[in-house]
Amino acid sequence: xFSKEEIAQRIAKEIKDGYYVNLGIGIPxxxxxxxxxxxxxxxxxxxxxxxxxPFPYEGxxxxxxxxxxxxxxxxxxxxxxxxxxxxxxxxxxxxxDLTILGAMEVSENGDIANWKIPGKMVxxxxxxxxxxxxxxxxxxxxxxxxxxxESKLLPKCTLPxxxxxxxxxxxxxxxxxxxxxxxxxxxxxRAPGVSIEFIQQSTAGRLVVEGEIPEMRLD
Amino acid sequence: xFSKEEIAQRIAKEIKDGYYVNLGIGIPxxxxxxxxxxxxxxxxxxxxxxxxxPFPYEGxxxxxxxxxxxxxxxxxxxxxxxxxxxxxxxxxxxxxDLTILGAMEVSENGDIANWKIPGKMVxxxxxxxxxxxxxxxxxxxxxxxxxxxESKLLPKCTLPxxxxxxxxxxxxxxxxxxxxxxxxxxxxxRAPGVSIEFIQQSTAGRLVVEGEIPEMRLD
Amino acid sequence: MINKVVSGAxxxxxxxxxxxxxxxxxxxxxxxxxxxxxxxxxxxxxxLTCISNNxxxxxxxxxxxxxxxxxxxxxxxxxxxxxxxxxxxxSGELEVELIPQGTLATRCxxxxxxxPAIFTPAGVxxxxxxxKEVRNFDGKDxxxxxxxxxxxxxxxxxxxxxxxxxxxxxxxxxxxPVMAMAGKITIAEVEELVEAGELDPDQIHTPGIYVHRIFQxxxxxxxxxxxxxxx
Amino acid sequence: MINKVVSGAxxxxxxxxxxxxxxxxxxxxxxxxxxxxxxxxxxxxxxLTCISNNxxxxxxxxxxxxxxxxxxxxxxxxxxxxxxxxxxxxSGELEVELIPQGTLATRCxxxxxxxPAIFTPAGVxxxxxxxKEVRNFDGKDxxxxxxxxxxxxxxxxxxxxxxxxxxxxxxxxxxxPVMAMAGKITIAEVEELVEAGELDPDQIHTPGIYVHRIFQxxxxxxxxxxxxxxx
Numbered sequence: 001x002f003s004k005e006e007i008a009q010r011i012a013k014e015i016k017d018g019y020y021v022n023l024g025i026g027i028p029x030x031x032x033x034x035x036x037x038x039x040x041x042x043x044x045x046x047x048x049x050x051x052x053x054p055f056p057y058e059g060x061x062x063x064x065x066x067x068x069x070x071x072x073x074x075x076x077x078x079x080x081x082x083x084x085x086x087x088x089x090x091x092x093x094x095x096x097d098l099t100i101l102g103a104m105e106v107s108e109n110g111d112i113a114n115w116k117i118p119g120k121m122v123x124x125x126x127x128x129x130x131x132x133x134x135x136x137x138x139x140x141x142x143x144x145x146x147x148x149x150e151s152k153l154l155p156k157c158t159l160p161x162x163x164x165x166x167x168x169x170x171x172x173x174x175x176x177x178x179x180x181x182x183x184x185x186x187x188x189x190r191a192p193g194v195s196i197e198f199i200q201q202s203t204a205g206r207l208v209v210e211g212e213i214p215e216m217r218l219d
Numbered sequence: 220x221f222s223k224e225e226i227a228q229r230i231a232k233e234i235k236d237g238y239y240v241n242l243g244i245g246i247p248x249x250x251x252x253x254x255x256x257x258x259x260x261x262x263x264x265x266x267x268x269x270x271x272x273p274f275p276y277e278g279x280x281x282x283x284x285x286x287x288x289x290x291x292x293x294x295x296x297x298x299x300x301x302x303x304x305x306x307x308x309x310x311x312x313x314x315x316d317l318t319i320l321g322a323m324e325v326s327e328n329g330d331i332a333n334w335k336i337p338g339k340m341v342x343x344x345x346x347x348x349x350x351x352x353x354x355x356x357x358x359x360x361x362x363x364x365x366x367x368x369e370s371k372l373l374p375k376c377t378l379p380x381x382x383x384x385x386x387x388x389x390x391x392x393x394x395x396x397x398x399x400x401x402x403x404x405x406x407x408x409r410a411p412g413v414s415i416e417f418i419q420q421s422t423a424g425r426l427v428v429e430g431e432i433p434e435m436r437l438d
Numbered sequence: 439m440i441n442k443v444v445s446g447a448x449x450x451x452x453x454x455x456x457x458x459x460x461x462x463x464x465x466x467x468x469x470x471x472x473x474x475x476x477x478x479x480x481x482x483x484x485x486l487t488c489i490s491n492n493x494x495x496x497x498x499x500x501x502x503x504x505x506x507x508x509x510x511x512x513x514x515x516x517x518x519x520x521x522x523x524x525x526x527x528x529s530g531e532l533e534v535e536l537i538p539q540g541t542l543a544t545r546c547x548x549x550x551x552x553x554p555a556i557f558t559p560a561g562v563x564x565x566x567x568x569x570k571e572v573r574n575f576d577g578k579d580x581x582x583x584x585x586x587x588x589x590x591x592x593x594x595x596x597x598x599x600x601x602x603x604x605x606x607x608x609x610x611x612x613x614x615p616v617m618a619m620a621g622k623i624t625i626a627e628v629e630e631l632v633e634a635g636e637l638d639p640d641q642i643h644t645p646g647i648y649v650h651r652i653f654q655x656x657x658x659x660x661x662x663x664x665x666x667x668x669x
Numbered sequence: 670m671i672n673k674v675v676s677g678a679x680x681x682x683x684x685x686x687x688x689x690x691x692x693x694x695x696x697x698x699x700x701x702x703x704x705x706x707x708x709x710x711x712x713x714x715x716x717l718t719c720i721s722n723n724x725x726x727x728x729x730x731x732x733x734x735x736x737x738x739x740x741x742x743x744x745x746x747x748x749x750x751x752x753x754x755x756x757x758x759x760s761g762e763l764e765v766e767l768i769p770q771g772t773l774a775t776r777c778x779x780x781x782x783x784x785p786a787i788f789t790p791a792g793v794x795x796x797x798x799x800x801k802e803v804r805n806f807d808g809k810d811x812x813x814x815x816x817x818x819x820x821x822x823x824x825x826x827x828x829x830x831x832x833x834x835x836x837x838x839x840x841x842x843x844x845x846p847v848m849a850m851a852g853k854i855t856i857a858e859v860e861e862l863v864e865a866g867e868l869d870p871d872q873i874h875t876p877g878i879y880v881h882r883i884f885q886x887x888x889x890x891x892x893x894x895x896x897x898x899x900x
Contacts, residue, residue, distance in 0.1 A: 018671050040671045047465045050876050055668040063660035064610040070466040071666035077866025078670030078832030080876035083615040085547040088540030092783025095878045124516035130540030133559035164563030237440050259440045266696045269645050274899040282891035283841040289697040290897035296635025297439030297601030299645035302846040304778040307771025311552025314647045343747035349771030352790035383794035554806035575785035
């Protein structure tokens with residue numbers, strides 16, 4: 001099984017040179033730590049920044065410079081700042097190459113639910129609905145099974161949706177899976193030591209297993 | 220009868236302190252010369268400038284700084300520059316208080332034609348259609364009668380329209396007229412020495428004359 | 439040039455009265471109009487509809503207005519970082535309309551650019567789409583969303599001049615420029631107010647035509663919500 | 670940061686081929702991409718659809734392309750400042766679509782902001798409205814106009830950096846930022862190209878994400894169309 005850090009590390013391998021990438025809160029944020037050397041990537045923060053740099057050193061934080069998670073950050077040489085309308089404009093116009101975000105549930109046709117649990121306090125969707133509706137390439141970083149041991153990869157989402165038919169790829173503690181255009185979770189890789197049977201058992205939606213399924217590699 | 224300069228001078232009296240004003244090409248451009256002292260006005264040039272200043276002194280012209288008529292101009296303290304989308308954005312959002320433009324024809328219901336003469340080379344509407352469709356207050360500066368002696372204030376425009384039901388006021392070499400909400404040219408003032416009969420005779424559309432019609436004053 | 443300067447927050451908000459619809463710039467606590475919020479709290483104006491990406495925290499920002507129950511309705515994309523908000527929401531005292539962040543920004547842009555409605559794919563197929571017109575362009579569905587119609591917009595800029603021109607600093611820009619364009623009356627508080635002519639016309643983010651009142655704020659706290667540093 | 674620098678105009682336009690739809694920034698001759706236009710003239714690419722507010726003059730700007738009959742169709746708001754243009758138009762060699770200037774700008778904005786269509790009152794009740802959807806909002810009629818879909822946008826900026834960030838100077842900004850956002854491939858020529866990090870992030874007009882190729886142009890003529898001076 002993979003740790004959160006390893007999920008992030010595996011997702012980082014999907015990032016190609018020259019990509020503009022938007023990272024959601026949680027595991028996706030960790031992806032930034034694993035971008036391979038020699039790969040030039042620009043991180044977009046939807047509150048209005050291209051070229052998000054690392055956290056500042058203590059004492060160098062700037063209250064005017066935060067990311068979409070409201071954390072203090074830094075800029076990089078070549079960064080640019082813009083307003084919220086332009087930020088979501090470039091997202092809608094699909095100028096951002098890759099969006100990585102977390103999910104509570106994903107369905108086998110690519111629907112995602114990640115913003116609301118009925119009966120619980122709702123904090124809001126923030127920019128998630130804009131991102132999933134607009135991005136041409138979305139990878140979900142999530143746990144395969146919830147704390148109650150139930151699968152989060154479902155035939156159909158049970159929670160209120162964030163977006164429909166938008167997710168392309170999922171990386172969990174157990175596996176890497178693509179969403180097939182015709183529906184279904186296509187198993188691509190399994191985490192080291194995790195059997196296909198266990199993945200099958202942990203996937204409530206339709207799992208498609210074809211041929212040899214290699215173990216995920218992080219190198 | 221009024222000269223072009225006098226038409227401009229009369230229109231300048233309509234400008235109130237604090238107005239943002241867009242001036243079209245021709246007589247409207249001359250209005251800038253007659254804005255009374257003590258009246259603070261900001262001129263908008265739709266190619267992307269607020270706070271248009273006078274023409275530059277010889278040798279001080281800047282190829283990057285022109286107005287919508289492509290003339291070299293200057294900025295003023297407090298000027299701002301923006302792109303064409305924002306320029307027409309503020310026009311559409313009615314942030315510009317007054318638009319002054321020329322016309323080939325105006326109809327008694329406030330339609331205007333000023334961009335195209337069938338059979339002649341068409342140069343295009345530029346920003347005129349945006350301006351007339353958006354502005355809350357439009358004054359037309361025009362000749363009452365054309366070179367052939369025909370009225371340009373008509374029951375209905377004969378030329379292709381630039382905008383419909385948008386003109387509020389007209390100042391010509393003969394008269395100042397309002398367009399009535401229910402249609403009709405309401406005579407407000409006549410140029411010095413011009414009789415109501417002559418204005419009547421020069422107005423093909425419905426002219427409304429009520430009560431005393433004072434002479435236009437320029438002071 | 440037209441002079442937009444007022445004496446301070448109190449004068450700037452003097453005609454914001456009970457029941458008004460007010461937009462407030464900022465993202466989290468970053469770039470919020472601290473002086474005007476404090477003045478609204480002091481004025482105790484009630485039944486406000488507030489359009490703001492977030493709702494502040496318990497003891498800062500819009501949270502201060504919530505504490506006094508001055509807000510009837512919040513229109514935001516992300517809220518709930520304060521306990522009082524949650525209490526009022528769950529008890530039904532506070533009405534909340536949650537909308538996608540990009541939709542929020544673009545509905546401001548639409549108002550500022552005189553576009554009555556815009557199309558966005560955000561929310562298609564979700565509860566956000568309920569009751570809204572869906573339209574397909576080139577095989578993709580979009581929701582039609584209307585321009586905001588706010589009585590007042592209150593924004594915070596870094597520098598401003600007497601003509602109302604604004605320059606924002608870093609990511610405190612966020613919603614401020616689009617809201618500045620969207621208010622019927624726009625109030626700007628700035629950290630530094632200069633004479634018209636001192637700002638480079640090429641570097642102005644919000645032209646003065648969109649700003650009706652401007653003043654130099656004071657005692658900016660600029661609280662940091664998530665101080666995060668590296669070793 | 671991603672490096673967008675190419676060697677010059679020739680490389681920048683190398684894949685613009687016959688029949689392409691190309692947007693060109695500038696207002697009159699102010700802020701036009703002189704180097705790229707010259708390269709397109711040298712390349713003799715044909716049957717272009719050009720989206721540009723104006724069409725240059727006889728011996729400068731897009732006029733040079735018209736002279737060589739490289740343009741099949743012009744989409745502009747104001748043209749006819751050159752005799753060859755008029756000749757080709759009257760003879761039917763050149764197709765011309767005239768659209769209101771604000772509609773032109775906003776259809777660029779729509780493309781750059783991922784909005785498939787926008788509403789504008791410009792042209793309602795005129796021949797511009799023919800065949801277009803009219804929609805009433807709050808008692809006022811608007812035309813629905815579609816976002817542009819251009820293969821290339823070519824813009825001219827004052828300064829740019831290796832990451833593709835652009836800063837424009839004075840009113841040579843005009844259509845350049847909105848077209849920069851609207852091209853599937855955007856090419857920027859700049860008067861001064863600097864390293865990433867040399868431009869203030871707060872002062873960038875066009876973020877590099879919208880720019881695919883950038884180079885420092887040379888021999889800018891910057892011709893003035895209407896030299897007007899005071900005594």
